[in-house]
Amino acid sequence: MNQSTQSRETSADVNLLYTDVEDSLRDSVRSLLADRCPADRVIAAYDGDHDLGAELWPTLATDLGLAGLLVPEDMGGQGASAREAAVVLEELGRFAAPVPFLTSAVIATSIALRARETELVRKLAAGTATAALAVPFSSGAATFGSDVLRTEEDVLRGSVANVAGAHDADILFVPVPTEAGFEVHLVDVSEVTMTSVVSLDMTRRLADIEFMDAPCEVLIDATDGAAAVRDALELGAALLASEQVGVAEWCLESTVAYLKERRQFGRIVGGFQAIKHRLADLWVEVESARAAARYAAATAADGDPDRRVATSLAQAYCSGAAVHAAEECVQLHGGIGMTWEHPAHLYLKRAKADQLAFGTAEGHRATLAGLVDLQA
Amino acid sequence: MSDDEVADDLRRRVADLLAAHDPATTDRLEFLRARFDAGLAWVHYPEGLGGLGLPRAMQSVVDAELEKADAPDNEPRRIGIGLGMAAPTILAFGTDEQKKRFLRPLWTGEEVWCQLFSEPGAGSDLAALATRAVRDGDTWVVNGQKVWTSVAHKARWAILVARSDPDQPKHAGMTYFVCDMTDPGIDVRPLRQITGEAEFNEVFLTDVRIPDENRLGAVGDGWRVAMGTLMNERVAIGGGSAPRESGMIGVVADTWRKRPEVRTPGTHDRLMRLWVEAEVARLTGKRLQQKLASGEPGPEGSAMKLVFARLSQELSGLELELLGEEGLRYSDWTMTRPEIVEFTGRDAGYRYLRAKGNSIEGGTSEVLRNIIAERVLGLPPEHRDDKDVPWKDLPR
Numbered sequence: 001m002n003q004s005t006q007s008r009e010t011s012a013d014v015n016l017l018y019t020d021v022e023d024s025l026r027d028s029v030r031s032l033l034a035d036r037c038p039a040d041r042v043i044a045a046y047d048g049d050h051d052l053g054a055e056l057w058p059t060l061a062t063d064l065g066l067a068g069l070l071v072p073e074d075m076g077g078q079g080a081s082a083r084e085a086a087v088v089l090e091e092l093g094r095f096a097a098p099v100p101f102l103t104s105a106v107i108a109t110s111i112a113l114r115a116r117e118t119e120l121v122r123k124l125a126a127g128t129a130t131a132a133l134a135v136p137f138s139s140g141a142a143t144f145g146s147d148v149l150r151t152e153e154d155v156l157r158g159s160v161a162n163v164a165g166a167h168d169a170d171i172l173f174v175p176v177p178t179e180a181g182f183e184v185h186l187v188d189v190s191e192v193t194m195t196s197v198v199s200l201d202m203t204r205r206l207a208d209i210e211f212m213d214a215p216c217e218v219l220i221d222a223t224d225g226a227a228a229v230r231d232a233l234e235l236g237a238a239l240l241a242s243e244q245v246g247v248a249e250w251c252l253e254s255t256v257a258y259l260k261e262r263r264q265f266g267r268i269v270g271g272f273q274a275i276k277h278r279l280a281d282l283w284v285e286v287e288s289a290r291a292a293a294r295y296a297a298a299t300a301a302d303g304d305p306d307r308r309v310a311t312s313l314a315q316a317y318c319s320g321a322a323v324h325a326a327e328e329c330v331q332l333h334g335g336i337g338m339t340w341e342h343p344a345h346l347y348l349k350r351a352k353a354d355q356l357a358f359g360t361a362e363g364h365r366a367t368l369a370g371l372v373d374l375q376a
Numbered sequence: 377m378s379d380d381e382v383a384d385d386l387r388r389r390v391a392d393l394l395a396a397h398d399p400a401t402t403d404r405l406e407f408l409r410a411r412f413d414a415g416l417a418w419v420h421y422p423e424g425l426g427g428l429g430l431p432r433a434m435q436s437v438v439d440a441e442l443e444k445a446d447a448p449d450n451e452p453r454r455i456g457i458g459l460g461m462a463a464p465t466i467l468a469f470g471t472d473e474q475k476k477r478f479l480r481p482l483w484t485g486e487e488v489w490c491q492l493f494s495e496p497g498a499g500s501d502l503a504a505l506a507t508r509a510v511r512d513g514d515t516w517v518v519n520g521q522k523v524w525t526s527v528a529h530k531a532r533w534a535i536l537v538a539r540s541d542p543d544q545p546k547h548a549g550m551t552y553f554v555c556d557m558t559d560p561g562i563d564v565r566p567l568r569q570i571t572g573e574a575e576f577n578e579v580f581l582t583d584v585r586i587p588d589e590n591r592l593g594a595v596g597d598g599w600r601v602a603m604g605t606l607m608n609e610r611v612a613i614g615g616g617s618a619p620r621e622s623g624m625i626g627v628v629a630d631t632w633r634k635r636p637e638v639r640t641p642g643t644h645d646r647l648m649r650l651w652v653e654a655e656v657a658r659l660t661g662k663r664l665q666q667k668l669a670s671g672e673p674g675p676e677g678s679a680m681k682l683v684f685a686r687l688s689q690e691l692s693g694l695e696l697e698l699l700g701e702e703g704l705r706y707s708d709w710t711m712t713r714p715e716i717v718e719f720t721g722r723d724a725g726y727r728y729l730r731a732k733g734n735s736i737e738g739g740t741s742e743v744l745r746n747i748i749a750e751r752v753l754g755l756p757p758e759h760r761d762d763k764d765v766p767w768k769d770l771p772r
Contacts, residue, residue, distance in 0.1 A: 015666065016659065016662060016663035016666055017663065017666050017667060256753050256754075256755070259755070260754070260755065260756075268756050270755040270756060271755060271756030271757075271758075271759075273746070273758065275755075276745065276746060276749035276750070276753075276755050277742070277745040277746075277749065279749055279753055279755065280682075280744075280745040280746075280748035280749040280752075280753070281682075281745065283679070283748055283752060283753060284679045284682060284683060284748065287660060287663075287676075287679060288656045288657065288659075288660045288683070289656075290660075290663070291656060291659040291660040291662070291663040292656045292659055292660075294659075294663065295659050313652060313655055313656065316648075316652045317652055317653070317656045362645075365645075365648040365649065365652060366648075368648060368651070368652065369644070369648055372629075372651070373633060374629060374632055374633070374644075374647060374648065374651065376639060376641060376644040
């Protein structure tokens with residue numbers, strides 16, 4: 001059997017629904033966010049007030065144990081899988097919550113686990129440390145690179161732009177190219193210069209990082225560094241799809257609810273067929289995105305051989321679906337959708353920034369073309 | 377019993393069937409009847425009616441074993457309307473006698489079924505139908521005209537909706553029947569379509585007599601029964617758990633792989649976008665099927681059909697463009713009456729033209745969007761003047 005035929009086979013028994021455990025995790029996350037993550041405080045981030053994230057993350061990380069969700073129980077975590085993490089991300093997407101779950105608890109933690117650094121993993125799981133992978137947020141697994149170099153004195157020199165989750169992090173994991181391949185180094189944030197970026201999405205702030213002879217420590221050597229970063233970014237891409245589903249779902253639900261109330265020309269606006277058909281199409285798109293995101297999460301959880309196809313498929317579809325839902329949300333809310341006060345813009349900005357994260361849809365389609373033997 | 381134990385039990389039952397009726401030496405029909413009687417026809421049907429009352433998903437265990445043994449199947453594509461529409465309706469609304477009489481020969485394919493629903497004046501607005509059924513003692517006398525009836529010329533039976541009480545509002549005065557297609561009052565005429573062939577028929581009914589025992593459901597309850605049938609149809613058209621690259625995307629992907637000379641950057645971009653959409657649609661259908669594993673089809677089936685129609689049309693259009701000069705030629709405009717309709721069959725030109733029907737048959741895409749908007753999203757229904765007026769007083 002050649003490789004292209006293999007990659008066209010899919011796993012027949014993957015459960016694309018939500019399990020009871022996943023539903024109950026969703027309920028806890030949703031009720032906490034409904035209580036603690038009001039839209040007006042999320043919007044405040046755009047005016048420079050970042051207190052909400054600083055209050056919210058410790059509660060989510062430790063009270064709900066989300067920092068250690070993917071960490072095995074014998075290392076102080078919850079021992080859950082990518083499926084549960086995906087459900088958490090759906091909820092974080094629904095609230096555009098400004099917390100570093102994806103960047104620290106998913107991506108960086110997967111690297112710490114890969115490095116078998118038990119103490120580090122325990123700290124991350126306990127929420128006493130937060131980490132970020134120092135690559136641009138746009139980095140895809142297929143194309144990531146780094147300009148940060150290790151000097152002869154064993155310090156790091158170079159810079160990385162647009163790093164997500166760095167503001168919340170105490171520790172950075174830095175991919176460093178060497179002649180033998182990529183190493184991954186651990187650097188304390190106190191050793192770097194971090195400059196806040198005015199980000200399109202201020203609910204996931206980006207930072208530019210400069211390494212000026214920063215002391216470092218090898219976490220993963222050149223034999224596995226590139227693969228570790230690639231797998232972490234792939235996991236991030238696979239699970240970002242669920243955040244995108246959450247964003248899209250909020251946009252659809254809030255638009256439908258509004259249009260059931262809003263009257264113009266003496267009628268409920270949601271009764272006009274031109275509107276109904278747009279919303280029906282959007283519902284189909286959101287449910288399709290959900291199926292794609294569930295497949296990506298399930299195959300990531302099982303280490304399924306089809307997971308790379310599933311990940312690129314989910315990104316190629318869900319990134320556009322979230323943007324479309326957010327754009328429809330703004331348009332169908334009419335004037336109120338264009339205001340600073342209404343939360344629609346939170347989702348539009350999150351969706352558009354997410355679309356550029358971990359590789360573009362076009363990049364993922366190119367990856368797929370290779371995986372399923374449909375080369376240009 | 378766990379799923380594994382159920383699967384083992386099914387394999388044992390298949391082995392017993394094969395031992396008692398060796399497919400190599402048994403007459404095809406005899407084998408199919410024995411399979412039905414062993415409960416291995418459709419395992420989710422009740423015992424005694426070709427099934428074992430198991431989850432629908434367990435059927436794949438039986439099918440895999442029988443395929444290994446090279447056993448004959450019931451040619452499901454030849455009897456799709458019977459399997460996908462008539463059978464679930466009979467199961468849900470039929471009497472015990474009707475189930476016993478009809479389901480076995482339906483499943484084995486001895487008796488082909490067709491569907492007499494749409495009329496020239498009742499397309500999307502099926503409830504406007506005007507074919508009359510008038511009671512005459514223990515029989516009903518039916519007069520009218522039906523259209524878009526596939527395999528009517530081969531069919532032994534039809535599922536039929538007719539107006540039994542014109543004084544009632546349109547949705548209330550209908551009754552659902554099983555109609556004998558050999559009745560002398562049935563006249564079937566081919567209806568030629570844009571592909572050149574006549575896959576469908578017009579059916580004229582003149583004083584067709586239907587015994588009351590062939591009524592499905594209560595008098596006046598025809599709309600509810602018909603809705604059950606149509607939900608199943610939409611699931612049958614759009615749903616399913618086909619493997620990756622089934623259907624139109626598979627055809628176009630094969631062309632792409634085999635014909636490097638047709639590739640351009642623009643068509644590659646379109647192909648990959650459609651590949652993504654087709655694969656996501658497949659997963660969405662699979663997710664829907666997991667959701668419905670034990671329940672009834674709901675309005676979600678409409679979503680699958682909507683996507684399926686759009687993708688088939690876009691993909692078949694792309695294929696013609698990929699083929700270039702070849703796309704300018706058509707295989708054959710001769711009028712034929714095909715027994716099996718394959719959306720992905722024949723040549724690219726045929727597929728392109730046939731796909732145009734996908735957004736019309738079994739509910740137009742426009743009607744399906746209304747269904748999703750109203751029943752799933754709870755948006756206000758369309759304004760209508762015909763709801764509480766007796767059918768006979770409606771403008772026509």
